[in-house]
Amino acid sequence: MDIKREDLLQLYYYLKLTRRLEERVTSLYHQGRILGGAWTSNGTEAISVGYGYALEKNDIAAPYFRDMGVFLIRGISAKRIMAQYFGKKTGVTGGKEGNVHIGDLNFGVFGFPSHLADNYPVGTGAALAFKIRGEKRVIAACTGDGGTSRGDFHEGMNFASVRKLPIVFICNNNKYAYSTPLKLQMAIKDVAERALAYGMPSKIVDGNNAVEVYKAAKEAYDIARNGGGPTFIECKTMRMHGHSEHDSAKYVPRELLEEWKKRDPVLHMEKYFMENNVAGKEELDGIDSRVKKEIEEAEAFAEESPYPNPEDGLKGLYATPIEKEQRI
Amino acid sequence: MDIKREDLLQLYYYLKLTRRLEERVTSLYHQGRILGGAWTSNGTEAISVGYGYALEKNDIAAPYFRDMGVFLIRGISAKRIMAQYFGKKTGVTGGKEGNVHIGDLNFGVFGFPSHLADNYPVGTGAALAFKIRGEKRVIAACTGDGGTSRGDFHEGMNFASVRKLPIVFICNNNKYAYSTPLKLQMAIKDVAERALAYGMPSKIVDGNNAVEVYKAAKEAYDIARNGGGPTFIECKTMRMHGHSEHDSAKYVPRELLEEWKKRDPVLHMEKYFMENNVAGKEELDGIDSRVKKEIEEAEAFAEESPYPNPEDGLKGLYATPIEKEQRI
Amino acid sequence: MKEITYLDAIKEAMDEEMARDTSVFILGEDVGVYGGAFRVTEGLSDKYGEWRVLDTPLSESGFTGAAIGAALVGMRPIVEMQFADFISCAFDQLVNVAAKNHYRWGGATPIVVRAPYGGNIHGGAFHSQCIEGFFFNIPGLKIVAPSTAYDAKGLLKASIRDNDPVIYCEHKYLYRRIKDTVPEEDYVVPIGKARIALEGTDVSVITYGAMVHTALEASQLLKQKGISCEIIDLRTILPLDKKAIFNTVKKTNKVVVLHEQTKTGGVGAEVSALINEYCFDYLDGPVIRVAAPDTPVPYSAQMEEAFIPQGKDVVSAIEKLMRY
Amino acid sequence: MKEITYLDAIKEAMDEEMARDTSVFILGEDVGVYGGAFRVTEGLSDKYGEWRVLDTPLSESGFTGAAIGAALVGMRPIVEMQFADFISCAFDQLVNVAAKNHYRWGGATPIVVRAPYGGNIHGGAFHSQCIEGFFFNIPGLKIVAPSTAYDAKGLLKASIRDNDPVIYCEHKYLYRRIKDTVPEEDYVVPIGKARIALEGTDVSVITYGAMVHTALEASQLLKQKGISCEIIDLRTILPLDKKAIFNTVKKTNKVVVLHEQTKTGGVGAEVSALINEYCFDYLDGPVIRVAAPDTPVPYSAQMEEAFIPQGKDVVSAIEKLMRY
Numbered sequence A, B: 001m002d003i004k005r006e007d008l009l010q011l012y013y014y015l016k017l018t019r020r021l022e023e024r025v026t027s028l029y030h031q032g033r034i035l036g037g038a039w040t041s042n043g044t045e046a047i048s049v050g051y052g053y054a055l056e057k058n059d060i061a062a063p064y065f066r067d068m069g070v071f072l073i074r075g076i077s078a079k080r081i082m083a084q085y086f087g088k089k090t091g092v093t094g095g096k097e098g099n100v101h102i103g104d105l106n107f108g109v110f111g112f113p114s115h116l117a118d119n120y121p122v123g124t125g126a127a128l129a130f131k132i133r134g135e136k137r138v139i140a141a142c143t144g145d146g147g148t149s150r151g152d153f154h155e156g157m158n159f160a161s162v163r164k165l166p167i168v169f170i171c172n173n174n175k176y177a178y179s180t181p182l183k184l185q186m187a188i189k190d191v192a193e194r195a196l197a198y199g200m201p202s203k204i205v206d207g208n209n210a211v212e213v214y215k216a217a218k219e220a221y222d223i224a225r226n227g228g229g230p231t232f233i234e235c236k237t238m239r240m241h242g243h244s245e246h247d248s249a250k251y252v253p254r255e256l257l258e259e260w261k262k263r264d265p266v267l268h269m270e271k272y273f274m275e276n277n278v279a280g281k282e283e284l285d286g287i288d289s290r291v292k293k294e295i296e297e298a299e300a301f302a303e304e305s306p307y308p309n310p311e312d313g314l315k316g317l318y319a320t321p322i323e324k325e326q327r328i
Numbered sequence C, D: 001m002k003e004i005t006y007l008d009a010i011k012e013a014m015d016e017e018m019a020r021d022t023s024v025f026i027l028g029e030d031v032g033v034y035g036g037a038f039r040v041t042e043g044l045s046d047k048y049g050e051w052r053v054l055d056t057p058l059s060e061s062g063f064t065g066a067a068i069g070a071a072l073v074g075m076r077p078i079v080e081m082q083f084a085d086f087i088s089c090a091f092d093q094l095v096n097v098a099a100k101n102h103y104r105w106g107g108a109t110p111i112v113v114r115a116p117y118g119g120n121i122h123g124g125a126f127h128s129q130c131i132e133g134f135f136f137n138i139p140g141l142k143i144v145a146p147s148t149a150y151d152a153k154g155l156l157k158a159s160i161r162d163n164d165p166v167i168y169c170e171h172k173y174l175y176r177r178i179k180d181t182v183p184e185e186d187y188v189v190p191i192g193k194a195r196i197a198l199e200g201t202d203v204s205v206i207t208y209g210a211m212v213h214t215a216l217e218a219s220q221l222l223k224q225k226g227i228s229c230e231i232i233d234l235r236t237i238l239p240l241d242k243k244a245i246f247n248t249v250k251k252t253n254k255v256v257v258l259h260e261q262t263k264t265g266g267v268g269a270e271v272s273a274l275i276n277e278y279c280f281d282y283l284d285g286p287v288i289r290v291a292a293p294d295t296p297v298p299y300s301a302q303m304e305e306a307f308i309p310q311g312k313d314v315v316s317a318i319e320k321l322m323r324y
């Protein structure tokens, strides 16, 4: 599959944007300036950037919590995301939700329900709608390696496969679910083996290579879009921070981190760009400056934004409010 | 694996007992003499008889609703089962439950919760207990082909495999889940493929051959008992009646029934006995007479038994009643 | 006007809504060719095809989750639980995804979950449960429970057109046992509005579902004793029609709350607490609850009859209250 | 006697019970080497090994079901939910298997499910829920919710020794925020018994969990105004200690029910309904409920503070009631 230079540069831009945004969030967390905890995709950004960028405008993403790249690519601005972390009224959810618990149908992004793998059946349903209506749209749903142990993973995968629905299931296999290593999570070598139970084709890709993830996703979307049914894509990577910033992750062997540090997705892409003459240092620095500025502006926006009003919390329960609802 | 003549005859006895008991229940249902509906294992009895008979005394069964053979083999008498169908006080559950919703820890049988596959994780837990305590016991848990689509199937299988627990998972694949054919249930050829997702060994057996089921189960129990972990056994069969007796099963092609009628497990075993000189017609007739008498006695017992008292329904909620429970 | 059964009312509502709006579709176990375990969807798959009356794998969480996803992209799915009892398997999707989508991030989730519930059919603990208690403390859901064919049809239409997740409790004991008249033309029964099933002056019975008929039966017996009952059929359980509840309390000053659901933590507790909180000065006696005892639904005929509130239980509660 | 935190009380209870009885074991996500998301099981895996403090795959239904099966063959499993919110995924196993086993077929199911619940931690809708409402209408379960270290330890021990499934609601806001004294020797706090957290004469506040501390705070403010509060800490939510509730009503004749759980269908509804039913003549005013509004738990600090009942809310409810 060919990939245009401009797409490569965009992938790089989003990779950097995701990295720098989450790095900033991490600092802010340690400064006590954001509200609540901080979960990041640090070191694994290529996954959400790759599968997110391969989606088309009318497609949908049903992400999980290490998918910051998807939010940004779909068009949810860094400003709104930063404000979300600050618990501000201008945040994606107006303060109703925090951090990565984001969704916005205007940008084709389903909300992430914390309960892992819940978005697998939910995504399957969107794909079912596309199929019923004869639309050439696809949806990508993502979860972690731990999430694949949940019943909803099973039920979503099975249903999608039986009905050959236009959905692509992504798995961020970062070797740990919180402190739980893969070997206590499943008795198989590759998460992709799970797909065998559904007669679903699967692929294993280097989750630290945004281009590879992008290509694999794009290919799978094309198949799904054309009636070929779902694909499961396992993206192998390594979680480089703790589960969240409050977790020092002592349970992870140092060597493993050392090894994967060398495979950092940003470095990887920069090396690829140099070797293939896609872009030189200067151009990349230019992108980085743009990213830095965007994050600075986002932070300023978040800082300056007002907090929600206490009574805002009473609004929005129903989409169809009850006639003359009796608030007593 | 060798199998003793006396075991073969016992298998035949239980096969007949199961068949005749459920046939009688079916008649009684059509006469309006039992309480509620009638689900039977007609034509698929070899499965529960085979895997039930292979269990040892201290083992446990976590059955589903087409496992009448297991109840009988474990020692729950035809009398108590018939009384259960009549909704009598002498029934297995004293009238609290009906028909196949039976369990009795005195005989190592877990209750069947209607919610299909719920007994997969529950069985896994018993196996976990055996492992923690270092006991050489195993548990067999069973569900239908439809039941394998449930999340609890997935979560139970996965956990058992990760921890190599002494459990054997049985699946009665009778080609339908109520009206739903296999092809709308899963996109794989054999249910056994489901086991691949857990790195669990599996076997496919002729579910209409009690001896084959028995042998496969026994082998799997031995492995599990000796620390070798779980096995999944798919028993291929065909549901010969409707989902329950009120279902005429028009959705099942005639030819399929014709074909499988020839493979009836009782006929199959009788033929095997003749061909291998295990037993002659006379001996088998003798067993059948014994079975008939047992069923007649069971029915008489059920008929004569008293109904529960209305207030019995208020008893037994808790195993540890609340001190001076204030019944108001 | 025409007379139809409760079951046909449900079917007609689906049929008409599917004809009216192509975004409406049905999914669940055996709803297609077979027409559902209770035959509520019979014939619809012939009419609308297997993709709009869709047989799913045996996986309540999976197909409820799928309904949610389809709803988020503009469909109006109707999920059939084969028995309401199996909704327990979809609890997480309903409570954490469907109920919270709109509040959390603005995702409207117009799904209807049809839950054939209730006892009196010798079904035992797994085929007789009242499941409204599973969801009654969950903000974001709506729960309706019709007692007549008219309401069954009108409430189902309203539920389908509503933009929020609605749990539609259809009492399976009523399916073929009751019949009443419905208009030929399109109508809805608005969610959130109770009705007066019987006007009366001495005592109010606040109830819903199959128990409305039990209350009516009791009112006949009481009439002979000179006691005039007002019966309020809640129709919508979540959110409750507080105005209708308070109006009847203010009128009769004596209240019995009746439901088939087990007593502790039931809908009756909320109704009683609301009355206590807002109509305390209007009460001429305690609010008495008549409800199933706190046990699973027993199987045998004798125990089940004792379990499910009967007309005579309502009569004696009211007589006790009248002596107050 | 020694002073320990609420969190340490929970840990000590498990530690001592595991030492006493080899059938007690813990399972859940990250409870082993990591010591649990809140570090409640820290150190126990070193002491009892990886098979008695067992890390499970990410599968609440699976490991809760497994706990049930282990319990049926004589173990006493303690299930840790990483956050109470995830108990929704195990709803079916708890409601249909654990709760009904003994009633249906005599299978005693001695499991304890530890549910770190409640808000005030900026956790949002999925990390702050009060989950007692999920199970309050389910006969066969027991639900406890300690408010002090003393009760946390004693109730957990009682729960572990109990032969029924117990949902143990531990308020995560209290983990490290409160400390009190517990005896050196073994003790239990019996399930089903409330306690008087503060004796008083003018008004009763019936509550549980973190709200006991809110009630105590309110009582201080009210004391200055000459109002004497009696505070009842329910400790066990299912089944409720009716005697304790009725005793305080008979004493003060005025009741506020307070909980963090959302209002509609909450525990407060049942408490109010019971009082109405059985103590009607003792009431000098309506039973007022102070509870969270009917929405998911909002994330932002401002909204969450407005959502969770505060001392001032209790004060104004009581002042309103005193004017009655």
Ligand SMILES: Cc1ncc(C[n+]2csc(CCOP(=O)(O)OP(=O)(O)O)c2C)c(N)n1
Binding pocket: A066, A114, A115, A116, A143, A144, A145, A146, A147, A148, A150, A172, A174, A176, A177, A178, A239, A243, D029, D058, D060, D082, D086, D089
């Ligand atoms: C159903 C459910 N149970 C528990 C949790 C708590 N939890 C949050 S993240 C996490 C680990 C997730 O591991 P994995 O799926 O591998 O994703 P990763 O964090 O590694 O990206 C857990 C247990 C949850 N979110 N959902």
Ligand SMILES: Cc1ncc(C[n+]2csc(CCOP(=O)(O)OP(=O)(O)O)c2C)c(N)n1
Binding pocket: B066, B114, B115, B116, B143, B144, B145, B146, B147, B148, B150, B172, B174, B176, B177, B178, B239, B243, C029, C058, C060, C082, C086, C089
């Ligand atoms: C979770 C759940 N959903 C729905 C049902 C209703 N139901 C009872 S049996 C059945 C079909 C079961 O099919 P299968 O597992 O293949 O078993 P079989 O009846 O063919 O032996 C269904 C849908 C159920 N028991 N449990």
Ligand SMILES: [Mg+2]
Binding pocket: A144, A145, A146, A172, A173, A174, A175, A176, A177, A178
């Ligand atoms: Mg992971």
Ligand SMILES: [Mg+2]
Binding pocket: B144, B145, B146, B172, B173, B174, B175, B176, B177, B178
């Ligand atoms: Mg089947």
